Amino acid sequence: MIQKQQSMALSPYMELYNLIVPADNMLRKINELIDFSFVYEELKDNYCLDNGRNAIDPIRMFKYLFLKTVHDLSDVDIVERSKYDMSFKYFLNMAPEEQVIDPSSLTKFRKLRLKDINLLDLLINKTVEIAIEKEVIKSNSIIVDATHTKARYNQKTPKEVLMDRSKKLRKTIYQIDENMKSKFPSKTTTDVLEDEIKYCQDLIDVIKKEEVLVQYPKVKEQLNLLEETVADDVEQLQISEDKDAKVGHKSADSAFFGYKTHLAMSEERIITAATITTGEKNDGKQLEALIEKSIEAGMEVETVIGDAAYSEKGNIEYANKNEIKLVAKLNPSVTQG
Known part of the structure; x- marks a missing residue:
């Protein structure tokens, strides 16, 4: 059963937060800035609204995931750190002496409770709302573009994530014992996700046998994160083989396999909307959705700036109908028509 529980527990030790968590602490600022x-x-x-045991406060669980993303830790380690990091406890609206959740509850929350929730739109809309309220966004223009490069807002492929996390784990271990290189399995030379998973599983098995090594906190955290990622990827492979990813083209003579991220952002570089499509989709077809989502997020859109892909006939008609100025080089399909 879900109920609104987000009030700081009464405790004789609450004054500790004012002594330990400074006013300029990032998590304190976020708590003061955002109504969750x-x-x-x-x-x-x-959630069930009227029966069953009380659920752990969804806001607290959501904040755990925020911390997990910021600090790039596993469920186990983000909960472990919240036992003793007072800034975490303050952010989570916990009393200093309050017990933390079981890590399995966090795993269940992110896999089940967030199912069918469009987190991307939810978080973008909230960001835009705050940016407008704080007068960070003052413009009435949006810039539209699509990317299939490794930009900072682009998700890595599962294989790239595994490679990155296994690399960080190995580097951490080499700082402690460089002789471990001879014990590690050979790296995969293919682009197959299953091969990378197998390599990571073998790497984990080797490291776990080193009882002294895994006691180092920096090794333990990296190991737990890699192990969690492998488990998530194995589970996802059992659900879907990702048949939607298709070949698209960056230019006339280059291609890529996967997805495109289509973005709209304000002139202040705040992302106001995003859509994700398969690689072969035309950029211009996403313009209307990006404008509508930006407006839904709270933007007053008077001008849209983009490249020639967005100035096709349908988009020009849509812009004229909605009294929006479309600034883009004329699409060849229009000039040839």
Whole structure:
């Protein structure tokens, strides 16, 4: 059963937070800046509202995931750190002496409670709302573009994530014992995700046998994160083989396999909308969705700036109908028509 529980527990030790968590602490600032009550509204359909045991506060669980993303830790380690990091406890609205959750509860929350929730739109909309409220966004223009490069807002492929995390784990271990190189399995030479998973599983098995090594906190954290990632990828492979990814083209003579991220952002470089499509989709076809999502997020869109892909006939008609100025080089399909 879900209920609104986000009030700081009464405790004789609450004054500790004012002594330990300074006013300029990032998590304290976020707590003061953002009203997280929107989480209840977004997740209410994923909980029973009137019977059963009280669920762990969804806002607290959502904040755990925020911390997990910021610090790039496994469920186990982000919960472990929240036992003793007072800034974490303050951010999670816990009393200093309050017990933390079981890590399995966090795993269940991110896999089940967030199911069917469009987190991308939810977080973008909240970001835009705050940026407008704080007058960070002052423009009425959006810039539209699509990317299939490794930009900072682009997700890595599962294989790239595994490679990155296994590399960080190895580097951490080499700082302690460089002789471990001879014990590690040979790296995979293929582009197959299953081969990378097998390599990571073998690497994990070797490291776990080193009882002294795994006691180092920096090794333990990297190991737990890699192990969690492998488990998530194995589970995802059992659900889907990702048949949607298709070949698209960056230019007339280059191709890529996967997805495109289509973005709209304000002139202040705040992302106001995003859509994700398969690689072969035309950029221009996403313009209307990006404008509509930006408006839904709170933007007053008067001007749209993009390249020639966005100035096709349908987009020009849509822009004229909605009194939006479209700034883009004329699409060849229009000039030839």
